[in-house]
Amino acid sequence: MIFPQIDTPAVLIDLDTAEKNISRFQSHCDANGLRVRPHIKTHKLPQLARMQVEKGAIGITCQKITEAEAMIAEGGIDDVLLTYNVVGPAKLARLRALAQRVRLSVVCDSHAVVKGLSDVFREAPDPLIVLVECDTGAGRCGVQTPEAAAALAQVVAAMPGLHFGGLMTYPPVDAEESVQHWLSRAVTLCEDAGLVVPVVSNGGSPGMWQASKVAATTEYRIGTYVYNDRSLQARGVCDWSDCALTVLATVVSVPTAERAIVDAGSKVLTSDLLGMTGHGHVLGRPDIAISALSEEHGTLNAPQINLHVGDRVRIVPNHACVVSNMLDHVEIVRGSIHEGQAQVTARGQVW
Amino acid sequence: MIFPQIDTPAVLIDLDTAEKNISRFQSHCDANGLRVRPHIKTHKLPQLARMQVEKGAIGITCQKITEAEAMIAEGGIDDVLLTYNVVGPAKLARLRALAQRVRLSVVCDSHAVVKGLSDVFREAPDPLIVLVECDTGAGRCGVQTPEAAAALAQVVAAMPGLHFGGLMTYPPVDAEESVQHWLSRAVTLCEDAGLVVPVVSNGGSPGMWQASKVAATTEYRIGTYVYNDRSLQARGVCDWSDCALTVLATVVSVPTAERAIVDAGSKVLTSDLLGMTGHGHVLGRPDIAISALSEEHGTLNAPQINLHVGDRVRIVPNHACVVSNMLDHVEIVRGSIHEGQAQVTARGQVW
Structure with a gap:
């Protein structure tokens, strides 16, 4: 039986594999003149943030203030980019407190966000570093044109x-050429306005091996690469052996010759599909489809399921970043050695 | 601004609405001769389990031992049905300990599960109550035919x-007639074998108002009804005003006239679709589609989004049961009154 001392369902993190993933991408960026700033939303573990920095990252990326607070307190991190528009008095007060503990950068994409930041930091001992977020085609946050980026950059530069x-x-994925065009145009417009553009921060694990194709990039933010997952395997970005996060589950029912039920459902694997069919990959059993999830049940189907009650399976989930957010603790392993539990410090919190 | 003292994203539970939902279904079942055994996986809050019992429920349903432990310790619950095959020595030991604290029933659907239970309970002071789980068409766990149900029931009855x-x-949903046929046949076969069938437990919020159509039912398990959600509204089971769980979110970006981004993403709303399009309903804004979720971003689209940075929205999620599992705390409200925080006791745990 795999890891008999670990009760299921459990999220396993193989540190050897994570370390290999971190080193490999760091080397790739070193060879291409890119700085690495890993996004810790994937793991939320101070020990992995520390490992990423020890292997050459210039700092970390966070999405939430609570994530940054946890990484600074327990991971000894001293350089944080918060890639989120910080809005509202409660968060702005915590942002100001955070800036006294670490070299802090944040982003903005509107006058409203810039004004909120300035109102809080105008009396601070040091100015807050603010990057302009650019929507280069992904359709989420960000100013819509290079011209708007340069205009907002000037607002930031002028604000107390x-x-x-x-x-x-x-x-966006597979759009390096248009992203490069967008960003290089924005840099030019900023420089034409007399601004220095010290950082151009691009990111994303799906495009990690094409990072250098966006030549304007100085820093690359990357999250999922530390664990990898089924979505990245499907894109050819990694192999199954590069997947550091797996879900250990026990077969609790074999109702028919084609179906087994495991004790990992959507409250561990999550319902993230990322454009795929099915809810994960059972290692060593490519014939099995995880066809449905209830909250605490996963339904496995195969022409011959050939599993028995009490058997254990290891599942590579569709999306590692959301799975690591589901349980209070993950199990740290190296190969077949179980090293112990780690608390997922920065999860379950509002902001 | 809605609840300015609550930081976002936040999960709000309106106790007045929850209480109304509990009372209404209890009355419906009282009028139809059905006992109610609510499934606490939806809320994981001892105070709501207590309210459900005070209003007439005969006990609660849990999916995990940790859920039961939390509800007994903090909710004063004394009757628990665990609707899960308990497999493996660690869980079985905890199950035996649990049985000493409460009137406990569990389920089984195979000889392997029955043998595991008997091996642990054969030396216990009191026998463990074991129900046979029946797959009446939903295709998850359960024996496959009424004949198999009666056969396994005899195994249970004979085991020490x-x-x-x-x-x-x-x-399965909308299949009351076939479920009734399946269960009544199984009851007859059990009785033909000399067994008494004290309980026939059916369940599910989608079919809650048709509960009495499955005449064999003695107990009804129901979870989502306490909160309701977009999936139940879409089925006509409830109205928006019956939705007790909402996600409070702040607009952090309005990149275009048709798009706004809020600070509630898949790490609060989850990616559960339950067959629908979109990721939730913005109360008061039926024109808005929540078209995409990243982990910490929700993308809202409308022909005229007409929102501003700092605005707040309340979102009814697709599936309440998984949203209440995402944060360590929920905010308890009654109408526009904020009563305080409640810890979601039984979340984030393995089993």
Whole structure:
């Protein structure tokens, strides 16, 4: 039986595999003149943030203030980019407190966000570094044109308490050429306006091996690469052996010759599909489809399921970043060795 | 602004609405001669389990041992049905400990599960009540035919340490007639074999108002009804005003006239679709589609989005049961009054 001492369902993190993934992408970026700023939303574990920095990352990326607070307190991190528009008095007060503990950068994509930041930081001892978020085609946050980016950059530069830190984008997939065009145009417009653009921050695990194709990039933010998952395997970005996060589950029912039920459902694997069919990959059993999830049940189908009650399976989930957010603890392993539990420090919190 | 003292994203539970939902279904079942055994996986809050029992429920249903432990310790619950095959020595040991604290019933659907239960309970002071889970068409766990149900019931009845407690099913939706046929046949076969069938447990919020159509039912398990959600509104089971769980979110970006981004993404709303399009309903804005979720971003689209950075929206999620599992705390409200936070006791745990 696999890891008999671990009760299921459990999220396993193989540190050897994670370490290999971190080193490989760091080397790739070193060879291509890119700085790496990993996004810790994937793991939310201080020990992995520390490992990423020890292997060459210049700092980390966070999505929430609570994530940053946890990584600073327990991971010894001293450089954080918060890639989120910080809005509202409660969060702005915590942002200001955070800035006293770490080299902090944040993003903005509107006058309203810039004004909120300036109102809080105009009396701060040091200016806050603010990057302009650019919508280069992904259709989420961000200013819509290079011209708008340069205009907002000038607003940031002119506002008390703020320092213009550059440009940031979360790019669409497989669009390196248009993203490069967008960003290089924005840099030119900023420079034409007399601004220095110290950082151009691009990111995303799906395009990780094409990172250098967006030549304007100075920093690359990357999250999922530390664990990898079924979505990245499907894109050819990694192999199954590169998947550091797996879900260990027990077969609790074999109702028919074609169906087995495991104790991992949507409250562990989540319902994220990322455009795929099925809810994960059972390692060593490519014939099995995880065809449905209830909250605490996963339905496995195969022409011959050939599993028995009490058997254990290891599942590579569709999307690692959301699975690591589901349980209070993950199990740390190296190969077949179980090293113990780690608390997922920054999960379950509002902001 | 809605609830300015609550930071976002937040899960709001309106206790007045929850109480109304509990009372209404209890009355419906009282009028139809059905006992109610609510499934606490939806809320995982001891205070709501207590309210359900105070209003007439005969006990509660849990999916995990940790859920039961939390409800007994903090909710004063004394009767629990665990609708899950308990497999493996660690869980069986905890199940035996649980049985000493409460009137406990569990389910089984195979000889392997029955043997595991008997091995642990044969030396216990009291027999464990075991129901046979029946797959009446939903295709998850359960024996496949009424004949198999009666055969397994006889195995349970003959095993040391176990007491046959009846039949249990999680039924397919809109199939009351076939479920009734299946269960009544199984009851007859059990009785023909000399067994008493004290309980026939059916369940599910989608079919809640048709509960009495499955005449064999003695107990009804129901979870989502306490909160309701977009999936039940879409089925006509409830109205928006019956939705007790909402997600409070702040607009952080309005990149275009048709798009706004809120700070509630898949790590709060989850990716559960339950067959629908879109990721929730913005109360008061039926023109808005929640077209995409990233982990911490929700993308709202409308012909004229007409929202501003800092605005707040309340979202009815697709599936309440998984949303209440995402954050350590929920905010308890009654109408526009904020009563305080409640810890979601039984979440984030393995089993």
